[in-house]
Amino acid sequence: MFYRDERLALFIDGSNLYAAVKALNFDIDYKLLRQEFMQRGKLLRAFYYTALLENDDYSPIRPLVDWLHYNGFTMVTKPAKEFTDSTGRRKVKGNMDIELAVDAMEMAEHVDHIVLFSGDGDFRPLVEAVQRKGVRVSVVSTIRSQPPMIADDLRRQADNFIELDELKEVIGRPPREPRPELENCSPDRI
Secondary structure, eight states: OOOTTOEEEEEEEHHHHHHHHHHTTOOBOHHHHHHHHHHHSEEEEEEEEEEEOSSOSOOTTHHHHHHHHHTTOEEEEEEOEEEEOTTSOEEEEOOOHHHHHHHHHHHTTTOSEEEEEOOOGGGHHHHHHHHHTTOEEEEEEOSSSSSOSSOHHHHHHSSEEEEHHHHHHHHBOOOOOOOHHHHTSOGGGO
16 A cells, blocks of 8 residues: 655644543554554654643653654644533643644645544545545544544545554554563552
């Protein structure tokens, strides 16, 4: 499905990919992910999209964002908006679909193949538009979770569907070994 001389660009919908790998119960090693697609073609760009809470002193995603930025990924972030819904629950909104779509349309002139890491059906018109420009599109997500994490119409629109679960052995982070100093601790002391 990939050609060695193909110019590739990766577009990673961070929150969607995070939900998919959690549903499959593994973590991604982004260094391995980047290496895998460098072997499949000429990787020009690897974009990662995520919203960040600005008012938090510490964001759990900040270390990942910083690591990706220093290790060859093009980071696209924006502040997440925090609000209280009608039931009084605190909600966070940070949709990056428009940013991803604009970047993909701009990159379509410079690449042969786009790999979209998302199962969001809102991207179906984007995939169709990029294909009209002569670019092949592979979509990476999963149908093996309950419920499946990819919209059926997005999967059908793509030139190629890559099952995320089948990449687990290639891009998955190995399980962490328990730290010796914590082995004999009771859970309430950790």
